[in-house]
Amino acid sequence: MLVAAGLTALAAPVVVGILNAPAIRAQSSQAAPSSAAAPAFEVASVKPSANCDTGGGSPSQSPVSLNLPCVPLRRLIQVAYTFSGLVGANLPSSLLEALGGPGWLDTDRYDILAKAAGNASQAEMMGPMLRTLLEERFQVKVHRESRDAPVYELTVAKNGPKLQPSKEGSCIPMDLINRPGNVKPGDPMPNFCGGGGGRRKDGVLITDWYAVSMTEYAGRMLSSQVDRPVIDKTGLTGRFDVNLEFAPDVAMPGARPVRLNGVERPDLPAPSADAAGPSIFTALQEQLGLKLSPAKGPVEVIVIDHAEKPSAN
Numbered sequence: 196m197l198v199a200a201g202l203t204a205l206a207a208p209v210v211v212g213i214l215n216a217p218a219i220r221a222q223s224s225q226a227a228p229s230s231a232a233a234p235a236f237e238v239a240s241v242k243p244s245a246n247c248d249t250g251g252g253s254p255s256q257s258p259v260s261l262n263l264p265c266v267p268l269r270r271l272i273q274v275a276y277t278f279s280g281l282v283g284a285n286l287p288s289s290l291l292e293a294l295g296g297p298g299w300l301d302t303d304r305y306d307i308l309a310k311a312a313g314n315a316s317q318a319e320m321m322g323p324m325l326r327t328l329l330e331e332r333f334q335v336k337v338h339r340e341s342r343d344a345p346v347y348e349l350t351v352a353k354n355g356p357k358l359q360p361s362k363e364g365s366c367i368p369m370d371l372i373n374r375p376g377n378v379k380p381g382d383p384m385p386n387f388c389g390g391g392g393g394r395r396k397d398g399v400l401i402t403d404w405y406a407v408s409m410t411e412y413a414g415r416m417l418s419s420q421v422d423r424p425v426i427d428k429t430g431l432t433g434r435f436d437v438n439l440e441f442a443p444d445v446a447m448p449g450a451r452p453v454r455l456n457g458v459e460r461p462d463l464p465a466p467s468a469d470a471a472g473p474s475i476f477t478a479l480q481e482q483l484g485l486k487l488s489p490a491k492g493p494v495e496v497i498v499i500d501h502a503e504k505p506s507a508n
Contacts, residue, residue: 236320
C-alpha cells in the first residue's frame with residue numbers, strides 16, 4: 196500500500212509525497228538562523244544513501260526522532276521550508292516547489308537520522324529543526340518568489356460532481372502537534388483525515404482519500420500525479436471520501452519513479468506504459484465529475500540560492 200499524506204505528497208504518521216516561469220514578486224533571501232535561536236535536533240546523522248536501489252527503508256518518525264532514508268536534497272528543502280511556514284497543526288495543502296540549484300540536488304540521495312531533545316512535535320521536526328539541519332550541514336540558502344506559472348485548474352464538469360460526503364468515523368484527525376498514538380510495527384497505518392494513499396493493480400493506481408477538502412485533494416493528490424500544480428476552482432465546500440482509479444502516465448513526474456510519501460522508491464513496481472485504464476484526466480470526469488484544465492496562475496516557489504554537499508557527521 197502506498198500511503199500518502201499529501202507530499203506526492205511526507206509524513207509518519209505524517210512522514211510516512213511544480214515550475215519554470217518568469218518571476219513576478221520576490222521576497223528577500225532567508226538567511227540561516229543563528230544557532231542560539233534556531234530550533235535544532237540534539238544529534239543528527241547525514242549520510243549518502245548506499246541502498247536506495249534495494250528499497251532503503253521507509254520514512255518514520257517517533258516523538259523524539261526523524262528517519263528519512265534515500266531522500267534527495269531538493270525534497271528535503273521542500274519539506275523543511277513548507278513546514279517552517281506552517282500555521283496551526285494541520286498538514287499543508289501541498290509542498291512548495293524548490294527551483295534552481297545544482298543537478299546533484301535531485302540525483303544524490305541521503306539518509307537522515309535525527310534525534311530531538313524532549314518531546315518535539317512533528318511540525319517542529321519536519322519544519323524548523325529540519326531547516327536548521329539543512330542550513331548547517333548543506334549550507335542551504337533560499338528565498339521565496341511568486342511566479343506566473345503553468346497550472347491546472349480543477350473545476351466541476353458539465354454534468355456536476357459525483358463526490359461522496361465524508362462518512363463519520365472514516366478517518367482519524369491528523370494533528371502535527373498532538374499526534375495520535377504510535378502505530379505498532381506490522382499494524383496497518385490508520386486512515387488520517389485529509390490524507391490518503393493507494394495501491395497498484397495491473398498497472399492501475401487505486402487511490403482512496405478520506406475527509407479531504409477539494410483544496411487538499413488538488414494540492415496533495417492531484418498535483419503529485421500531473422506535470423504542474425493543481426489549483427482548486429470547484430467552489431465545493433465540505434469534506435469528501437474520494438476513490439479514484441486511473442493508469443498513471445509514465446511521462447508525468449508523479450508516476451515514475453514510484454514515490455512513497457514524497458520519497459522516491461525504486462524498489463516498488465513502476466506503472467506500465469500499456470496499463471489498461473483511463474488517464475487521470477478521463478478518470479476525474481467519469482468517476483468524480485471533475486475536470487482539469489490548463490491555465491496560468493501565480494505559484495509561490497522556493498528558489499535555491501546556494502547548497503553544498505554535506506559536511507561529515
